[in-house]
Amino acid sequence: MRPENASAFSAGYLYFRFIPRRLYGKISYYSPGGGLFLNVAIMGYGTVGSGVAELLAKHHEHIVKKSTQSELELKYILDIRDFDGLPGNAVFIKDFDIILNDPAVQIVVETMGGLHPAYEYVLACLKAGKSVVTSNKELVAEKGYELLTAAEEMNVNFLFEASVGGGIPIIRPISQCLAANEIVEIAGILNGTTNFILTRMIHDSMSFEAALKIAQDNGYAEKDPTADIEGHDACRKICILASLCFGKHVYPKSVYTEGITKITLDDVECAHAWGGVIKLIGRAKKLPDGRISAMVSPSLIHSSSQLASVDDVFNAILVRGDATGDVVFYGRGAGKMPTASAVVADVIDCAKHHERKKLFGWADSDDSYVVDRLDTVTSLYVRCALKSPDALARADAAFGEIVRIPYFDPEGSIAAFTTAAATERELFAALDSLDCIEPLSVIRVTDY
Amino acid sequence: MRPENASAFSAGYLYFRFIPRRLYGKISYYSPGGGLFLNVAIMGYGTVGSGVAELLAKHHEHIVKKSTQSELELKYILDIRDFDGLPGNAVFIKDFDIILNDPAVQIVVETMGGLHPAYEYVLACLKAGKSVVTSNKELVAEKGYELLTAAEEMNVNFLFEASVGGGIPIIRPISQCLAANEIVEIAGILNGTTNFILTRMIHDSMSFEAALKIAQDNGYAEKDPTADIEGHDACRKICILASLCFGKHVYPKSVYTEGITKITLDDVECAHAWGGVIKLIGRAKKLPDGRISAMVSPSLIHSSSQLASVDDVFNAILVRGDATGDVVFYGRGAGKMPTASAVVADVIDCAKHHERKKLFGWADSDDSYVVDRLDTVTSLYVRCALKSPDALARADAAFGEIVRIPYFDPEGSIAAFTTAAATERELFAALDSLDCIEPLSVIRVTDY
CATH class of the missing domain: 3.30.360.10 (Dihydrodipicolinate Reductase; domain 2)
Incomplete structure (x- = not known):
């Protein structure tokens, strides 16, 4: 990784190390040019994590430029497994505390997946004043509010573009x-x-x-x-x-x-x-x-x-x-490089907004926030076995109105239709009340 | 517009007016809460401009919150035409200099369209240290580099999300x-x-x-x-x-x-x-x-x-x-409200990044940057009149290979085919060389 710059780079690194400054409670290393020298750690070197390391190396110059800082350096990769070949100057570690206790690491990428220990690690990082970028949808879906709140309290970023839609910016x-x-x-x-x-x-x-x-x-x-x-x-x-x-x-x-x-x-x-x-x-x-x-x-x-x-x-x-x-x-919506590119875009954003966090978040909710699905309005597609000659006429009456779908059934014992829109409570009650049909499939019809 | 808040609002406005502070060379009015009181002007009250005024009124509270400032107030609307009904507290004006010379106006929306005088107005605003948001694609396509450079020099924003794709974020x-x-x-x-x-x-x-x-x-x-x-x-x-x-x-x-x-x-x-x-x-x-x-x-x-x-x-x-x-x-890709919503999103971003501009821009280019279209590689669809019995065989030879498209022509005098990929120079030279066919349509074939 960037062997042509390695020596100049190391010299710069040593130089910066001797002029640490405290900035919003975090140690940052200023370059003479004004930008910051930021270190990144990756937790979880699986498909996405290794893709992130690859992109950080491949587009290093471009990424640093986009970040508006003077350097973005991958310092640690945390994984319990052993790997050959180090990406650039990064060091493989197995002890999370090394990342947690290194004040030079200001951006942590979580690509471990699963809820535990990802949740505990991410929360600890945020509370230690480190920004976190994650691709872990389970983590954000279950703990998003709590983690966003922790990030806000510590004035750091918690970004998760890669958690939905892989490489699609959403x-x-x-x-x-x-x-x-x-x-x-x-x-x-x-x-x-x-x-x-x-x-x-x-x-x-x-x-x-x-x-x-x-x-x-x-x-x-x-x-x-x-x-x-x-x-x-x-x-x-x-x-x-x-x-x-x-x-x-x-x-x-x-x-x-x-x-x-x-x-x-x-x-x-x-x-x-x-x-x-x-x-x-x-x-x-x-x-x-x-x-x-x-x-x-x-x-x-x-x-x-x-x-x-x-x-x-x-x-x-x-x-x-x-x-x-x-x-x-x-x-x-998935895949190594699309997802990794979304993670790296977030890393760039963390670096760019290092001194001023991005406003981003949502409130907590209680159990009444999402309505019972039976109260939602939809129309249904029903494929069913007909148990009496007037089954469809009775279905038409029960659902208000049904529209038949042409269905090739030589014996005429199976039919398919869509219902008018109503609450699921009404629709499924009507379905239950009809002993003349035996539902084989029930699928919602949407209008997107 | 927000009549229920009007008096509290005016009082606040007066209060803020008396504590101006110079900030990066621009006058800003701080609210006690810390956010800025920012004024907006719209130049051009046509379809998009009036949509912007509408959205700023309709989603005012939401927009101010998103901007992270304490207030975003529409102060002037510049248009040479007369209109009935003022949106909120805004004033219709016909003299551009009022906007230019009012230091309280820090964000200017250009929705006039056309190159002149939009270009002169926008440049003057940027040089006066005002951020500019535009939906004017002609302006950005012709003068983007120059205007982005002016914005960079003055440490202000020049944003143009609405210039491409209307309401599509791109x-x-x-x-x-x-x-x-x-x-x-x-x-x-x-x-x-x-x-x-x-x-x-x-x-x-x-x-x-x-x-x-x-x-x-x-x-x-x-x-x-x-x-x-x-x-x-x-x-x-x-x-x-x-x-x-x-x-x-x-x-x-x-x-x-x-x-x-x-x-x-x-x-x-x-x-x-x-x-x-x-x-x-x-x-x-x-x-x-x-x-x-x-x-x-x-x-x-x-x-x-x-x-x-x-x-x-x-x-x-x-x-x-x-x-x-x-x-x-x-x-x-167009339409009043989709385009206006893109403009307002940029206004929010300008407000949010008021003290620190967004990095955004590109370099200038010379005449050699875009290659001659004859050097681009494509394949062609050709619909043509056949002037000799061996016309298609000769076309096949001239283009390397052609693939016929079924074309209903009872007399067999017209045919359609696609060619193999080659430079346009080669393809059009081959077409010119064939006196056995008379092209009726030539369309490029793409692989997106």
């Missing part, structure tokens, strides 16, 4: 560019694994199981794919987005979450006949009383929607503002 | 979120009017003339639609984007620009048969020697592209980064 555009809007709704395809599986089902008529197998073979799904296919990953992301858009923390436990494991090729075909596709959608909406509705579920999306053509591992996030209308952000 | 994501990337290419549907016309031609088989008429009737096209349909508007926008992405000013005169006036329904049908659509695409690409290629022209886009499904007045911008891969930003 956190910052929401908080900055859309600042003059009231955001009324947000929805998106937030999980690449499930979108890859659904794309194979839609375009290649592959079964869910076969598509999952291919996703695993290609490294798009983990051995234990639960977090993806059951919607937990998408849930964490919509929680982060909703917290940011609407100003109060949305906790994953309060968001009804349904995965894609029950989707069949029959449903995929019906969706096509209806004029659209099935996607796993995370969404959140502001209600007139200040509360929000939020949900993750498979959804029928019309072909004319910008979300309908988002295929494979790509993600897309639709933000509906009162002034802007719909704005959609599209790109790779 | 300038800021490029400069910040994608900071850790090297951007290698950028392309987009940058003009809503032409996209509306092409959408009508594609989906409703309407002629160009009929579609233009509808666009004019709907207010999507001006009486004199030249700037839109000839591609000049898209050209200004790709110049701004390319300047930002690649770091040197790209002047409109150096960018080959072709509009959509020659597109026929036959071409639309051929594009469909080929597997895609025709869109007006502005694009710029970094070349290995540090120069760039840049162009605006109708282009064949494959249906699988995220740009293919961008219809009506919507815009979309694709940014290709070395780490992120393709990221696409989609939304309303």
